[in-house]
Amino acid sequence: MSSAFVIRVALPADAESVTELLAASCPVLMAGAYDEAALKVALPAMTRAKSELLSSGTFYVAEADDGELAGCGGWTRERPGTGETNPRLAHIRHFATQPKWIGRGVGQALCNRCEEDARAAGISRFECHASLNAQGFYQALGFDTLRRFELAMGNGSSLPSILMQREL
Numbered sequence: 001m002s003s004a005f006v007i008r009v010a011l012p013a014d015a016e017s018v019t020e021l022l023a024a025s026c027p028v029l030m031a032g033a034y035d036e037a038a039l040k041v042a043l044p045a046m047t048r049a050k051s052e053l054l055s056s057g058t059f060y061v062a063e064a065d066d067g068e069l070a071g072c073g074g075w076t077r078e079r080p081g082t083g084e085t086n087p088r089l090a091h092i093r094h095f096a097t098q099p100k101w102i103g104r105g106v107g108q109a110l111c112n113r114c115e116e117d118a119r120a121a122g123i124s125r126f127e128c129h130a131s132l133n134a135q136g137f138y139q140a141l142g143f144d145t146l147r148r149f150e151l152a153m154g155n156g157s158s159l160p161s162i163l164m165q166r167e168l
């Protein structure tokens with residue numbers, strides 16, 4: 001199996017591979033934190049690559065040396081759901097690691113790249129709507145937990161989530 005990867009900016013042409021990655025990662029890695037009914041309503045939206053992210057220039061993929069995607073994730077100035085913006089604040093978006101790449105630094109490397117580019121763009125704080133299973137990951141990366149909340153999924157349902165923040 002491939003052991004090296006590079007982080008690069010995602011492109012609209014990555015849509016299919018990012019969707020495949022999300023579909024391989026989220027159902028498996030979120031299963032310990034949510035029941036089947038919650039995942040059934042949340043996963044369709046969570047496992048589809050978002051075209052606005054793929055064309056944002058601030059969404060990245062970790063590409064393994066065999067060409068397979070090991071992970072994805074990025075940041076936007078717009079808050080997901082509302083689109084509102086605050087100067088110097090950015091939102092962590094759509095992080096996922098391919099199950100066979102878990103625990104090998106892919107998420108960390110993606111977050112480092114987010115931090116580097118966001119700082120250069122004048123951002124001083126990250127906010128994250130973390131799924132329950134990802135709280136430990138973001139905590140390891142220096143994020144603080146603010147509160148638990150219900151994340152609206154846009155189809156009338158909601159998913160228990162955690163609001164987290166980190167100063168850059």
Ligand SMILES: CC(C)(COP(=O)(O)OP(=O)(O)OC[C@H]1O[C@@H](n2cnc3c(N)ncnc32)[C@H](O)[C@@H]1OP(=O)(O)O)[C@@H](O)C(=O)NCCC(=O)NCCS
Pocket residue numbers: 025026029030071094095096097098101102103104105106107108109129130131133134135136137138140141
């Ligand atoms: C969350 C996720 C992206 C982590 O990816 P990863 O590539 O395995 O993370 P890394 O290997 O870079 O880990 C970085 C650090 O986080 C820690 N970490 C990772 N996952 C963790 C978890 N579930 N619980 C506690 N700590 C965790 C690692 O131990 C490591 O810490 P260390 O540097 O002190 O050793 C991955 O589990 C995933 O894709 N989950 C499903 C999708 C998801 O929930 N995405 C987030 C939506 S908000």
